[in-house]
Amino acid sequence: MPDAYSFDIAVGRYQNSCDPALADGHWEGSPSPRATWLPNACYLHPYTRKEATTCLANSRVVFAGDSTARDVFNSLREKIGADIEQPDKHSDVFVKTKENIEMQFYWDPFWNRTDVLSKEQHYGGRTEGGYEHVNALMVFSAGHWFIKHMGESGYGQFGHALDGILDMVASRGHESGAIADMVVVRPVNPVIPAKLISTRRAISRSKVDAYNAYLRKVIGQPRVVEDIHVPEYVEALYTAAAQHTSDGLHYDQRVLLSEVEMYLNRRCNPILFGKSPAGKATCCVRYASIGWRQWATVLGLGFVGCLGWAWRSFGSASQGDRSRLKRLMVMGLPSVDLSKDVTILALGLLYMLIVDRTAYLPKINKYFSVPTFTFLTLLYLVPGFISLTPRKDTTFLSRYQTDEWKGWMQLAILIYHYTGASSQPVIYAFIRCCVAGYLFMTGYGHFIYFYTKAEFGIKRVVNVIVRLNLLSALMAYTMDKDVLFYYFGPMVSVWFGVVYLTMRIGRAWNNRPGFVLGKICASGVLCAILIQEWFFQPFFSVLGAATGVEWDARESVFRLALDRWIVFVGMGVGLCVCYLKSGAVDVARYRTHAIWISVAALVVYTLFVTFLQSKFVYNSYHPYVSPIPVVAYTILRNSPILASRTSAFFEWIGKFSLELFLVQYHVWLGVDTKGLVGLGWGGKWTGFLVLGLVFFGMAYTLEGISGRLVKALAAGDWSTAVGRTALAMGVMILMNRAWWFA
Known part of the structure; x- marks a missing residue:
């Protein structure tokens, strides 16, 4: 076997040295039974x-x-x-x-x-x-x-x-x-x-x-x-x-186990992870060299952005009106503003690549502690409550409310990931309900759009799918990961497709609530039957043979099945809201009952998850119980007392929640979310503050860029939008096939 110490081990200030990197550590959580030894300069893989x-x-x-x-x-x-x-x-x-x-x-x-x-x-x-x-x-x-x-x-x-x-x-x-x-x-x-x-x-x-x-x-x-x-x-x-x-x-x-873990990292990391350590370990193993596809993604975007900006700004006037080069440039290069966006996007991807695929910044282990989790939770709740603002729009799940909902849920998810709280069943159940809340809004929001506007154009489909997956696709190529690794965009895309097909089929009768309810129920049953490995595996195999992607059917089925009902619950609630707006039912008569039932439901749900032994046990119940707290929250949030105010801070966070979810993978978190990114100086909390500011600023910037790029891709008629999107996908497929053959 290769000798662990003979590697060019990249662990920040401990270049070429495995043992000093392991020795420079500290006890976290001592003297509790959960205490563990954590190196300060590298990620110790928990075997x-x-x-x-x-x-x-x-x-x-x-x-x-x-x-x-x-x-x-x-x-x-x-x-x-x-x-x-x-x-x-x-x-x-x-x-x-x-x-x-x-x-x-x-x-x-x-x-x-x-x-x-x-x-x-x-x-x-x-x-x-x-x-x-x-x-x-x-x-x-x-x-x-x-x-x-x-x-x-x-x-x-x-x-x-x-x-x-x-x-x-x-x-x-x-x-x-x-x-x-x-x-x-x-x-x-x-x-x-x-x-x-x-x-x-x-x-x-x-x-x-x-x-x-x-x-x-x-x-x-x-x-x-x-x-x-x-x-x-x-x-x-x-x-x-x-x-x-x-x-x-x-x-x-705890001491003995920590010693064993260091022996295993020293001896086994080069054997198991030597060829592909990304997302697995940084102690006692070299970082993998960055591949040509990764460089091609970043440098290609950067080149197009810089060329477009330079030519649009200085070069266009130097060519004659009938120049073939000018016509080609006009057709192929983005505008000055879009060129700047593409260049900044390339710089953002390059930053992710440097942070999580090189040794310039150390990667360290997470450790869950109740005080840290509580402190960080209060840290985002305080500005959320301070910024409560009166709103005139008090309609059920208004844009203010949905942005607010996305905002506080995303912050909860960030703290959950940063503190490594997945080992806590109650917190895990709460975060699973947050994800269910996002999917509930997917079903509710798209249902309301299709039901009220009856607009099923392909251009909207392209716009939604590209918006959900553009950044995650570019990150997958840059970080050499499967696009399904950034599961949220693909998962929401699937459920958007389900909502679209459910509402489009038989759309002539969408003005009949009973018919629409039947479609929702039938669609839910059909999806429950088809969300199985036997259904996805052949499709993924064909897709892999054609494009070179390697998608995991088992993981995809797990993600979809975990929230198999909540999207349809969101559609059902949307149908109820539309029906109640017609005045067929006196809502005020039942409002108090609904509020008390919702409070009781939240209490019962909380007691239920409190006594669960593990998150794996909870997973078996989640598809069936998650609609309870989600629907209860929507009812309580729209009660007369609470509906008139929303949090401006949470609304702001909600507007770029997708980018926060994606960018955290390689900017605030490290080792593909398993660890944390450190600074190498100033301690953990200095890294939390400095890198956190960079992270939020980067996510906010990329949200604006993604929106403008999607708008540019979808500009014009539907055939033009589809053509641009197909061209972009074709380039990615060619890169993937070339990488696969290489």
Whole structure:
């Protein structure tokens, strides 16, 4: 395997160094049971059981030493799901998993068992097909027993035992390659004297420090041939973990698990993510080189924008009226204002590329904490309430209300993503209802338009679809991602198509409420039947063969099925609103009842989600229960007391909520939303403020640009609009096919 330390590892100020980047970290949430060690300069990938076993499959993991080695061994064993009956604490442990991972622990507190060294010297041979039972990881950990049982002579005996390990590693390296992919000699665990029992009082901090200083002096930095090292990141981890030990010597599971995660990142990141680390890890792995398609998207847009601006501003007058070049320029180049927009758009995409695909800004892990989440929530609620403004338009779900609704929901989603709150079932359920709220407005708004205006022109379809997907498509090409990764635009596009077809089919009878209600119900049932992998997979396969895209049918079905009913509920509410406006029913008579029912519904829903054990359990209920809080909110928001005022701040945010949702992926968040972008100086909150201002300013700017570009594409009659859109899509398909063949 490639040596982790030999990579040109791009982690900001720790260029070419994996270990110092891991060591420069801090405890987040200490001393709670959820505490974790987080590096300050790179994103530590949290390994799943599947990822860990994939990396270690067909290999051997060997630990030798005292109880500190056994603790880390057991933590790794539990991580990969290798269950055993609890053995005697001074016994060897051997276990083999179904992935053919051999885990071995040798009880060897004095590093003097010759059978450990002799056995492991003969392991680790390579075969032509790759590795077969190679030692993936060897960990040696001892020291406390030398101090406790050997007194003053322990220091010399420790050095002698260490020499034996180094001789074994060196001899194996000279004969036929390294004895293991990664050999670790752990620092001696620091002790907390006040917590030590009387029989361990001889183990002092000064002696532990002396032993560790000797380890660093003898071994130093990782060797070039044999990757043997004293991990400074482990020493940093334990030095700052005084609150995580109850007996002053052994540390709790959070510390052990953090150590295991760093071993896995150091050994496995180059193996699993070396070719494509984007969106997975930035610790101990190089950033991937930026591909030609990514550069072509950014530089192509920039070139067109700059050329259009320069020629429209200075070059058009220098050519004769009958010049072929002039006619070509007039037809192909955008106006001066649009050229500026295209250039700024290219700069925005370039900024995303630099932020999330290079090492110029560090990427760090998220960590959820209730105080942080509460503070950020209050941070956006305060200006929202302060800016409440009287409105004359009090119609049901007026433009003021829908923009406000989009605004506060988008801010809630941003805080949810930034704080990593997806692990909290109640918050997750609330955010899922926010997404349902967006889709409710999709069904409601487009239904009202088609129902009242009866206008089904193709130009509107092009305008809506392009507006929803223009920025996400350009970001997909720039960031080398699937366009479905930015799922919101494609998902809303599908539901817009459903609303359009539902209202267009049989449109001659749309003036009959009963007929329209029947269409809505039939459409809902049909979509519930067709939102299945067997329906989408053939279409995606054909599309992939024709265009080179690789869309995931399972993920698409998950996204659509999760909110399979809410769009139709929005259409139904729209139909009810139109019917009630006709005066057929005395609305005032039932208003009070509706308000109290809505309050009760919100209370019942809140109690329901509070007792759910996980977000995965909630997902099974969400399609059926999400209409309850959404419809209840619309009724309460339009009650006489609340309908007369809306928040100007939330309305402003709502006008560019789509761009906020998209741009967050690579500007405020990092590692494709898994982590956060930092500044590398000033701390987390400085990065939050500075990068947050850039993020909001960028999203606001791109909203205006996207709107003007869509308007330009859709200008003229419907055939011209379709032609321009088809040309743009054709260019993207050609780029995708060229990339696919390359």
